Amino acid sequence: MMRWPVSLQSLAAQCMALLLAIPLTELLQILFSFQATLWSFVFVQGGIAAALSRVWRQAAWWPPLHLVFLPTIFLARQAGLPAWIHLAIFVLLVLFYWSTFRTRVPLYLSGHRAWHALASLLPRAHTFRFIDLGSGLGGVPLYLEPDFPHGRFYGTEIAPAPWFISRVRAWLKGSRVNFMRDDYASLDLSRFDVVFAFLSPAAMPDLWQQARTQMRRGTLFISLAFLVEGRAPDHVLAGNAGARHTLYAWRM
Ligand SMILES: C[S@@+](CC[C@H](N)C(=O)[O-])C[C@H]1O[C@@H](n2cnc3c(N)ncnc32)[C@H](O)[C@@H]1O
Numbered sequence: 001m002m003r004w005p006v007s008l009q010s011l012a013a014q015c016m017a018l019l020l021a022i023p024l025t026e027l028l029q030i031l032f033s034f035q036a037t038l039w040s041f042v043f044v045q046g047g048i049a050a051a052l053s054r055v056w057r058q059a060a061w062w063p064p065l066h067l068v069f070l071p072t073i074f075l076a077r078q079a080g081l082p083a084w085i086h087l088a089i090f091v092l093l094v095l096f097y098w099s100t101f102r103t104r105v106p107l108y109l110s111g112h113r114a115w116h117a118l119a120s121l122l123p124r125a126h127t128f129r130f131i132d133l134g135s136g137l138g139g140v141p142l143y144l145e146p147d148f149p150h151g152r153f154y155g156t157e158i159a160p161a162p163w164f165i166s167r168v169r170a171w172l173k174g175s176r177v178n179f180m181r182d183d184y185a186s187l188d189l190s191r192f193d194v195v196f197a198f199l200s201p202a203a204m205p206d207l208w209q210q211a212r213t214q215m216r217r218g219t220l221f222i223s224l225a226f227l228v229e230g231r232a233p234d235h236v237l238a239g240n241a242g243a244r245h246t247l248y249a250w251r252m
Pocket of ligand 1: 096103107109110132135136137138139156157182185198199
């Protein structure tokens with residue numbers, strides 16, 4: 001069965017909920033004899049949208065988002081915020097999340113524990129080229145670089161704001177990490193000896209296909225938190241705080 005992109009599904013859930021909320025609010029008024037207000041309508045709409053989201057098996061964070069979506073808009077209107085604030089927030093979100101609706105990989109950051117484990121997988125005695133695919137704010141290569149004088153570090157990030165922040169961080173630190181603003185799908189991974197990714201389950205099948213096609217024999221593909229289908233990892237470094245800190249590595 002064809003599955004809609006989650007953004008279209010969510011739009012449909014909100015629109016359908018708007019249509020269904022009108023008769024349902026009327027019915028509730030009749031059954032419980034109360035005077036419906038705009039707020040009761042808005043929460044009925046949110047409840048229906050959240051229920052549709054669950055029925056359509058959207059990820060766990062969607063139903064609460066649907067529940068508060070329309071109420072938040074009304075709250076913002078009542079607060080009388082100037083119109084430019086909405087535009088500014090929208091532009092900021094676009095700059096940080098860019099094409100998340102397509103890539104299905106939002107910005108969220110890994111931490112020191114994972115970076116420390118990652119360092120234990122990198123070669124200390126010979127030169128290598130490392131890339132972080134989807135480098136976010138640049139934390140991973142900026143953390144590793146000082147400990148690996150033989151390493152040449154790269155990051156690639158599709159969203160403009162995180163990419164810009166990582167360039168500024170590298171400049172402030174006097175770092176040689178090369179942060180590119182490219183879709184990793186357009187890169188040739190055969191240029192790298194270690195490829196690291198912390199993305200999402202949705203991104204893994206295509207990325208694994210790309211890695212298998214392009215990476216050279218003997219190089220290392222490392223994924224934080226997300227496995228690939230069809231091949232068990234050669235190394236598993238389990239962080240003690242669960243799957244979010246588990247590193248999986250495959251020798252190509
Ligand atoms: C989960 S964050 C990881 C950030 C960083 N690597 C870390 O470990 O803290 C994933 C990042 O990948 C970026 N991204 C998603 N798809 C991408 C693509 N096709 N090419 C480049 N970057 C991408 C997102 O914008 C996001 O910043």
